[in-house]
Amino acid sequence: MKANLLYEGKGKKVFMTENRRGTLVLSYKDEATAFNGKKKANFTGKGRLNNEISAHIFSRLQKQEIETHFIKKLNETEQLVHQTEIIPLEVVIRNMAAGSITKRLGMREQTVFQPPLVEFYYKNDQLGDPLINDDHARLLCHISDSEIAEIKEKALQINQQLIHIFAGIDVKLVDFKLEFGRLPDGSIILADEISPDTCRLWDRHTNKNLDKDVFRQGTGDLLEVYQEIYQRLEARS
Helix, strand or coil, rough: EEEEEEEECCCCCEEEECCCCCEEEEEECCEEEEEECCCCEECCCCCCCCCCCHHHHHHHHCCCCCCCCEECCCCCEEEEECEEECCCEEEEEECCCCCCCHHCCCCCCCEEEEEEEEEEEEHHHCCCCCCCCCCCCCHHHHHCCCHHHHHHHHHHHHHHHHHHHHCCCCCCEEEEEEEEEECCCCCEEEEEHHHCCCEEEEEEECEEECHHHHHHHHCCHHHHHHHHHHHHHHHHC
């Protein structure tokens, strides 16, 4: 089924498919990166865990009638998805203050945002994925005002579902990143992945990091915390 390599990113390889038009194969890598690729390491088994976690979450979202690119898991590290034209926009939803926003705006960590904050970042590695506003998004990402509103609405709907999913395994969803893509008919759906690579997750009782921050900050074992998230999700499925 898997054919030519189309694209390779920090966490995944994207392949064309031989016999299914309009679909792609996502292959999750064992490599971890942080600080826009300045810090790198390889963790055998990371790709499998992210594939399993993302497939689980996308399946849960689809049951709640949220459209995504996910079709099915193919094996331990690969999944079949609908081909979309990725909008070069990273959508970050913040439920609590942590990470860059505490430094950028001087906010106290764990400040709760009600309603959640939605931030846009221009998806461009050479520029360091800069924070942008709606006007910038319209100019750089070639999206309309109505599409910006649609993306924000979808992101907040996804946020509510993810809060529920993670609360069910005693995890706080602090913040996370989403990407969206266009289908050939122009409709916008959720794409990319949802995993500990793209979410900031804290244990509900201890505030222990259960995400890539343990690698960024050198405070824990990445495979151990990813495995914990996977096991908790599977135990509740």
